[in-house]
Amino acid sequence: MLKKRLCIIGSGVAGLHLAYALRNDFNITVIERKSPDQIRRGRIMSTQVHFGPTRNRETRFNMPKWGEQPLIKSIHITIGNQKLFVGKLQEPALSVDQRLYYSHSIKDLIEKGVSFRLEKVDKESVEVLIDEFDLVIDCTGKNGSLLPFSTEEDLSLFKTPQRKCIVGYFTGIKADTPLGVGVTVLPGLGEMFEIPAVTEHGPATIMFVMAIPNSDLDVFKGIKSAKEFTLKMRSTAQQFFPEIYNRIDGKNFALCDENSFLQTALTPIIRKPYLMVKNKLVVGCGDSVFLNDPITGQGCNLSSYCAEQLYETLMEYKNSNWDVETGESYWNRTKQYVKEVTEWTNAMTKPLPEHVVQLLLQGAQDQVKANEIAEWFANPTKAYEAFISTTTIH
Ligand SMILES: Cc1cc2nc3c(=O)[nH]c(=O)nc-3n(C[C@H](O)[C@H](O)[C@H](O)COP(=O)(O)OP(=O)(O)OC[C@H]3O[C@@H](n4cnc5c(N)ncnc54)[C@H](O)[C@@H]3O)c2cc1C
CATH class of the missing domain: 3.50.50.60 (FAD/NAD(P)-binding domain)
Structure with missing residues (x-):
């Protein structure tokens, strides 16, 4: 046939x-x-973290392997300037430049x-x-x-984008330990995701700012060149994300290549x-x-x-x-x-509901809870249950 x-x-x-x-x-x-x-x-088109279930599908379908790469084993959660916890992922994740x-x-x-x-x-x-x-x-x-x-x-x-997405793949940032995705939430302003990634040029750190449109974090408007972008990312880290800024090595902080930055927004x-x-x-x-x-x-x-x-x-x-x-x-x-x-x-994309804030605060006291919250990203059904269980979001 x-x-x-x-x-x-x-x-x-x-x-x-x-x-x-x-x-x-x-x-x-x-x-x-x-x-x-x-x-x-x-x-670059995106950032990406392939969590355990996606990596298992890649294996199931005999997709290419990426050799010995630094694997993402945890999620670091910070709200404002307060680091809450590091939750461990059950299975390691990997981010390869698309x-x-x-x-x-x-x-x-x-x-x-x-x-x-x-x-x-x-x-x-x-x-x-x-x-x-x-x-x-x-x-x-x-x-x-x-x-x-x-x-x-x-x-x-x-009907409109809820965030401006501002992404750069950089060298010259000392990785946080244990190696993981850093999620920093600045209420009313937006978020920063810090992602260890594999690129053609070797390991890099993705700095991914998600700015609420027209908030004080929405500061990349009109930036076109790689040089301006790098300077703005550095000053943004200094002003809003001091813990990350402190890990930037001033001399070596640079985009991986002229095309490794992006600004976009999607509905x-x-x-x-x-x-x-x-x-x-x-x-x-x-x-x-x-x-x-x-x-x-x-x-x-x-x-x-x-x-x-x-x-x-x-x-x-x-x-x-x-x-x-x-x-x-x-x-x-x-x-x-x-x-x-x-x-x-x-x-x-909305302010975190109070019961979720309470869960995050529990994560700061209890490693089991912290690990459960990290797992939300690999198993979003768990996140859905945590977010939607006691509130209806409309
Ligand atoms: C800024 C940003 C950050 C992101 N961060 C993450 C993240 O951290 N983790 C995560 O999981 N996801 C993330 N995403 C989402 C993720 O990138 C997408 O969900 C994923 O790439 C979707 O895959 P896809 O195959 O549907 O589309 P794409 O990856 O967009 O691929 C579509 C392909 O179709 C081709 N194409 C388009 N139109 C045509 C046409 N008319 N004819 C022929 N070919 C065409 C394109 O060239 C492209 O190769 C992010 C997205 C953005 C924008």
């Missing part, structure tokens, strides 16, 4: 996880608007026989692809889906991830359908989770016609988890 032909548009986390998962059972074509070298030499991860994985897939087309798909050309393939999967990421998937209004609360939106077009099923996976604010660091992990669920669905229906029932089955598998991640994430 001929293998069904699938087209994956976009080779980010969602597209790559799917391509690796599906390649043995289906005939896969990946279409991507940038060549591996353009991705590798281009601007420019390296994506470009390396695409090349590896091509070597493994997956077809790759360099093309920017638009709303017209996607129609041609729907005719050509048995299934088109939209993995085009945060810039919006190519297909008119309907919005899930209950999960799409915002979260959740869409139903399937649709019938011309009597054929089309589906979405990753940010193209499940786009959340980066504040909880779940985007890559949710994309990977949904890729696995889509893989399981397509395997279950491997020998049937793919129709609305297949799409509904995929959505039923993912809906609850998408809801949990989204509602936790939306709640994090």
Whole structure:
């Protein structure tokens, strides 16, 4: 029997996880608007921490390994200038610069026989692809889906971005110990995430400022050059994040490369991830359908989770016609988890509820509690239960 032909548009986390998962059972074509070298030499797109469950899926799908790298084993929580605790993760996490991860994985897939087309798909050309393939999967990421998937209004609360995202990959910062992700919450202003990452140039520290728009932390407006960006990050650390500033080595503090900084802002939106077009099923996976604010660091992990669920669905229906029932089955598998991640994430963009502040304060007294809170990031169902259990967030 001929293998069904699938087209994956976009080779980010969602597209790559799917391509690796599906390649043995289906005939896969990946279409991507940038060549591996353009991705590798281009601007950073994101930050990323692949927690235990995502790393386990990477192993399950035989995705590339990253050798002996410094693993993220803990989450450091600070509120204001008060360090509360260091919670231990049950399984270590890893952050690899997406420019390296994506470009390396695409090349590896091509070597493994997956077809790759360099093309920017638009709303017209996607129609041609729907005719050509048995299934088109939209993995085009945060810039919006190519297909008119309907919005899930209950999960799409915002009309504007809730944070300005300001990211730089730096050298010249002494790592905090034990090695972990640092989360600093400045009530009314925003947050700073400090993430140890693996880059083409070796280990780096990501400084990720999430500024509430128009707050006193929203100070990067109009900054375009790498030099200005570096100076502003340094003065921002000095003013708002003194503990991090004290670990900066003045002489060596620099961006990893001219393209390792980014300013962006996104409006979260959740869409139903399937649709019938011309009597054929089309589906979405990753940010193209499940786009959340980066504040909880779940985007890559949710994309990977949904890729696995889509893989399981397509395997279950491997020998049937793919129709609305297949799409509904995929959505039923993912809906609850998408809801949990989204509602936790939306709640994090607002002032922390009092009962969550109390939990964090308990974490400062009790290592077991601290470890449970660290685990929220690897297992967002736990975070959802903690946030939503006694309050309803609207
Ligand atoms: C500032 C910032 C910080 C973040 N921090 C974190 C974090 O710490 N942890 C975390 O888990 N997540 C984080 N995220 C979210 C995470 O980056 C995304 O959720 C994840 O990359 C989504 O993967 P994806 O495959 O859906 O999309 P992407 O990674 O965006 O990949 C989409 C791919 O599709 C290609 N493409 C787009 N349009 C077309 C087209 N028309 N034709 C062909 N190809 C196309 C793009 O070139 C790209 O390669 C962050 C996001 C941002 C913006």
